[in-house]
Amino acid sequence: MKMRPGSQTGFLLCGKEWSDGEALEVRSPWDQGLIGKVTIAKRADAREAVNHAVASLRRTRALPRWKRREILEDIAASLITQKDRFANLIVAEAGKPLRLARTEVDRAVLTFKTAAEEAARLGGETVPLDLTEGNENRWGLVQRFPVGPILAITPFNFPLNLVAHKVAPAIAAGCPILVKPSPQTPFTALALGEVILKAGWPEEALAVLPLENTDTAWLAEKEDRIKLVSFTGSAKVGWDLKAHSGRKRVLLELGGNAALIIHSDYRDLDGAAEWTAHAAFSHAGQSCISVQRVFVDKSIFQTFLWKLVEVTGKLVAGDPSHEATDLGPLIRPGEAERIESWIKEAVAAGARLIEGGERKGNMITPAILTGSKTGMKIRDEEVFGPVVVVEPYTDFEEALAEVNHSRFGLQAGLLTRDAGRILTAYRELEVGALIVGDTPAWRLDPMPYGGVKDSGLGREGIRSAIEEMTEPRMLVMTGMS
Structure with missing residues (x-):
């Protein structure tokens, strides 16, 4: 993504930047100056993104742990070398003070590094099954497998690190992911998407889609091929989303009154x-x-x-x-x-x-x-x-x-x-x-992070998120006589 002040940037789908369509103006919270324009994805684009995500699941699920770890480590390394670029994007879009923006980039680096470590540790357990007579030659294995395509809905206040908190564990778990960034801060998420694809994550397994609220709701509530929705935002929107999401897993990191x-x-x-x-x-x-x-x-x-x-x-x-x-x-x-x-x-x-x-x-x-x-x-x-x-x-x-x-x-x-x-x-x-x-x-x-009551459901933090994004699957083996 090469952003010039006032220029239009496309959404990210299947490794390409799509610029045809209605544009959303993104303005500076500080002086209301035009930062740039981003193309709004349509429902048809979201449906296509889900098609690619579903098709890519077999590939992402089969990625070996060393490859997932390598991708995550390369993302972290790129963020280090591009620290000033990302910090300046955060300042421009979110109005976050420069020192805090730099700290956010550092935190995102830690998020991806931690996910790389967890990808290498992602394992299972053996289960003894020879507990009753006649089962002497049986044994069990439990491994965790990706749940499937994930929809991540992210807020403006940490436009890099809170996207990282959803994308990094998804990569570690082997899940394709669609990111719907905040309309106030889409450019940081799009820039991160570029970094992720350059690190080797499959193009079909990532989309960054600025969407209208109605199309986001459709994805979260009606598109059954999305298996998990991870939402960070207001309590009202989050709980309403949970109420209408059917059988999907829903992770909510909502408001606080600390x-x-x-x-x-x-x-x-x-x-x-x-x-x-x-x-x-x-x-x-x-x-x-x-x-x-x-x-x-x-x-x-x-x-x-x-x-x-x-x-x-x-x-x-x-x-x-x-x-x-x-x-x-x-x-x-x-x-x-x-x-x-x-x-x-x-x-x-x-x-x-x-x-x-x-x-x-x-x-x-x-x-x-x-x-x-x-x-x-x-x-x-x-x-x-x-x-x-x-x-x-x-x-x-x-x-x-x-x-x-x-x-x-x-x-x-x-x-x-x-x-x-x-x-x-x-x-x-x-x-x-x-x-x-x-x-x-x-x-x-890296710590488990989340709340109770109206503050949310489930936990973020890399290991906790990976557990939410995977499901245990049992293999029972019977010895050959």
């Missing part, structure tokens, strides 16, 4: 304030594990709050292409307007705005509030923006209950030195992961 508990025995409040500010406001809070709620022991509440205000005031907001920028714009003007209205609604209902919350175009200054209550959107819903509420608590069990008082349950953080409290929180908190000694925004890509 909470952090800071207990009075935790001494490094300077560090806690620094981590919290970056975890709440980096990339303008556009992460499903961005810190949104902080519950602080009453005895240290005021000290922590004002340290957080001080650190937040030093964050650099502005042009995402600048090296020093910490937070850039929201992805769309409508998102900035929504967040501004939620802040105003909360203040009108009694919350106190301590810092920030001012909107200019797609930018909102980092907002810190306190005095929030159940029923306020900034407390109950996923803000997905640069907003954090900080509230005091008097009892640790009360803090745990406040964290659980949410329809989301992705990750939570805990800062305490007490092992008993850590184990209690691990047992009681209704989340997919508890991060002790850091904020809930921490994630290492």
